[in-house]
Amino acid sequence: MNEKPWMMSAPALTLFGVLLLVPLCMTFFLSFNSFGFYTGIENTVSMENYVEVVSDSYFWEIFGRTFAIALATTFFCALLGVPQAYILYRLSPAWRSIVVLIVIGPLLISVVVRTLGWAILLGNNGVINSALQNWGLIERPIKMMYTSGGIVLALTHVFLPFMVLAVWAALQRKDPAVEAAAESLGARPFTIFRRIVLPQVIPGILSGSLIVFSMAASSFATPAILGGRRVKVVATTVYDEFLNTLNWPLGAAIAMLLLASVMVIMLAWNRLVERRYGEALE
């Protein structure tokens, strides 16, 4: 038994054990406790919080909306991110480093700042609506703030860099000779993209989709700012239960359901990807 690696990992392992695994377990147990308006958290064990969530159409609506938003965000990220990654891959090195900075750089800028930008763009008196009104294209402002559509638009912007990165990484692993062969045989650029490039980067698209979906399903800042109290998602609901209603056990149950559903989707997705593209990922 080799002890050295464990000794080297011991400090990090201690921190993760005490401050990650223990709190997660405690939250799991918390979700079975009950809550009284006057008594606070009571140390009982029951499924009542889960029953309350599952039997209330209000929570079904929130979970449904959250996953619909995450799915739509993933779709648009793939739709826009895949071609952009291919364009990036084919740019000259000088241009590429500039475009990389523009496309991937926003990842490092706070989500709060980026969402604030979208709030200014999407408002009823916002940039988009006033421009459209000035050009006489619309008479009344289109409602985009406090809608799921607005949230999807902003989340697509927030998570697009992840999709571009994942697809770009897959592009660097593919064989450029096949593309050259297709070109010499007279294939049009779009045909090459569709028939040669796309099949080779599907593993990249799938892993990018997984990242985008799981992050979008648990995103907080963007739906909180653009959706407010009117368009609630799971993360903002948990926030309200913990910091406004103070019903921690119910909030913990909602969070555990989010964790479980995201995990199940991720595992199923991973299994699907590995079974179909296991070799391509090597």
Place this chain on the structure above:
Amino acid sequence: MNQNGRFSQVFNILFCAFMLAPIVVVMGVSLTPEGFLEFPPSGISLRWYQAILDNSDFIEAAWISLKLGIVAATVASVLAVPAALAIGQGKFKGREALQALFLSPLMVPTVVLGIAFLRFLSLFGLNGTFTGLVLCHAIIITPFILRLVLAAVVGLDRTVDRAAESLGASNWTIFRRITLPSILPGVIGGWVLAFITSFDELTVTVFIVNPATTTLPVRMFSHITQTTDPLVASVSALTVIFTIILMVAVDRMYGLDRLLIGEGKK
């Protein structure tokens, strides 16, 4: 050589415009002389930058975020570098489980991490303390450092270690004189990425701060949800400028794409 056709070039320009739009809008709004969010601004004024100086809340929050980012990134580096060396160089039972554990904060929804930390810290009276924030942030940012250091460790030439060992160098000397210098770009890249992640973190932090330890993103978030004035735009613009400076520095030193993909040099 640019191999893209005309359609691709138009797509590329529109895509870049989409990515920049919200950031440009925030920067533009911050220059307005008016008292409301207006774009394009009707004039250019530094009124809302002046307003930051009169608003000690934001300045205090910025200091806390800066200190928190530096301390948390350093703590996480000190913990993650030896762990990455162990995982990257050793073949031992439980190696993959260890790696999965250290990367797991990326998998768990951040809101779940937030409430778990809140529950734990409040039981021990650490909620809202700077120490609590540092430890929680260290956990969230460890995966970023681990990935970059792992990528650097995998490419290491172990024969140099053995040569040094056979010449009588101690483990510590080998680490300090041979291993560390060769993984240093990965460690620095990881530290910067960890710092930026901590500096921008909202979803976990919003659960575990109190009014005395409010970080900049939390301060900005609560400002946005309560009022709309250009003050938060000027604060945002300053953080964007700060991030761009860091980003360009990292890009020169390490390569932004390599930093974010988390792969070693090929």
